[in-house]
Amino acid sequence: MLSLQDGLVPGEELEFEYALHRVSPELVDSLEVSVMWYTEGKGGEDIGVHLFKRIGREELMAGALDQPRRLSCELPASPLSFEGRLLKIRWCVRLRLFLRDGRELSADRLFYLGHMTTDL
Amino acid sequence: MSDSTSNPFSTRFVAPGKLEWIGPEGFFVDLCARWEACKFRGAIVGPHGSGKSTLLENFVPMIASSMWRRDAAGNESSDQTASPVPSSLSSSSSLSSSCVWLQLRKAESRSLIIPWRRLTGGSLLVLDGYEQLSRFKRAFVICKSWQRGVRLLMTSHRATALKTLCKLSVSESLAVEVVRRLTMNNEVESAIDVENLQQRLQHHRGNLRDVLMDLYDEVENRRVVQRK
Numbered sequence A: 001m002l003s004l005q006d007g008l009v010p011g012e013e014l015e016f017e018y019a020l021h022r023v024s025p026e027l028v029d030s031l032e033v034s035v036m037w038y039t040e041g042k043g044g045e046d047i048g049v050h051l052f053k054r055i056g057r058e059e060l061m062a063g064a065l066d067q068p069r070r071l072s073c074e075l076p077a078s079p080l081s082f083e084g085r086l087l088k089i090r091w092c093v094r095l096r097l098f099l100r101d102g103r104e105l106s107a108d109r110l111f112y113l114g115h116m117t118t119d120l
Numbered sequence B: 001m002s003d004s005t006s007n008p009f010s011t012r013f014v015a016p017g018k019l020e021w022i023g024p025e026g027f028f029v030d031l032c033a034r035w036e037a038c039k040f041r042g043a044i045v046g047p048h049g050s051g052k053s054t055l056l057e058n059f060v061p062m063i064a065s066s067m068w069r070r071d072a073a074g075n076e077s078s079d080q081t082a083s084p085v086p087s088s089l090s091s092s093s094s095l096s097s098s099c100v101w102l103q104l105r106k107a108e109s110r111s112l113i114i115p116w117r118r119l120t121g122g123s124l125l126v127l128d129g130y131e132q133l134s135r136f137k138r139a140f141v142i143c144k145s146w147q148r149g150v151r152l153l154m155t156s157h158r159a160t161a162l163k164t165l166c167k168l169s170v171s172e173s174l175a176v177e178v179v180r181r182l183t184m185n186n187e188v189e190s191a192i193d194v195e196n197l198q199q200r201l202q203h204h205r206g207n208l209r210d211v212l213m214d215l216y217d218e219v220e221n222r223r224v225v226q227r228k
Helices: A057-061 B027-037 B052-063 B135-148 B172-182 B194-203 B208-227
Strands: A013-018 A028-041 A047-056 A069-074 A087-099 A104-113 B041-045 B064-070 B076-079 B097-103 B124-128 B151-156 B163-167
Touching: A013 A087, A028 A057, A047 A057, A047 A069, B027 B052, B027 B163, B041 B052, B052 B064, B052 B097, B052 B124, B052 B151, B124 B135, B135 B151, B172 B194, B172 B208, B194 B208
Parallel strands: B041 B151, B041 B163, B064 B097, B097 B124, B124 B151
Antiparallel strands: A013 A069, A028 A047, A028 A087, A087 A104, B064 B076
């Protein structure tokens, strides 16, 4: 992930750039880009996907893989990021690269939605 | 694996299926051979937190040609895109089968509904938590699956009417290895000392799940102290 604002507020436009480095073009099958939140803690997990975009091989190969690509979306009002002891809510941009040999590479870039709140 | 800000012992990283199975070389080959020898009807036995569900999560996808699951919360899912059986596991093509996988809850001891219409001869029924069933229901499941030629793979805390394929327990070295893998990318948590881990394992009577939950709390406590 090349760039991303760290702290964002609900309703704000999230803009980010990504690029693929050190990946052989022959191996690439498709890429999924998500803006999502997930919970982390001692209990069950929950996730919510706010933006999802699947980019097929043809579209990926239309430009150089290491060329930055830009995406943006308006962020929702909730859930806000939270850092509790038993539960955390985390927002991230997630890239999942699917290779033709069946392997999958994944990268997350966390950001805060709202002002970070923690347990006291 | 976790990033440096995550708690490496959160469910996200330690739930069955998130941890890779750690066992001796050739473990799955031996397991397959034992299962095949008892006509594909056997049980994985071990106490709470000994890795039964983790073993299922690692083993069943290798042998299922398609899968229908119902988890403990009652959520159903299906996967028709399971991979072929690895050739290293068995040369026998008969190992692969369609699978129905049920995670049992205590509340289901009498009321469990098994989707028998999904189970034809040669398909596989996986029951995670067989001890949750009433005695009558256990006998019913064993008889009916036998009549229909359905394969059985189950987990239980105690020996069952089926042959025991393996008995699981958590050794100190296994616990150390699991913690090492989970904390690989974390600076704070890499300081967890092994002696302490041994005491925790004894305290929880070999229940690794509870030990990991303890460590979750310890990480959170450390972070609170650091923030102060």
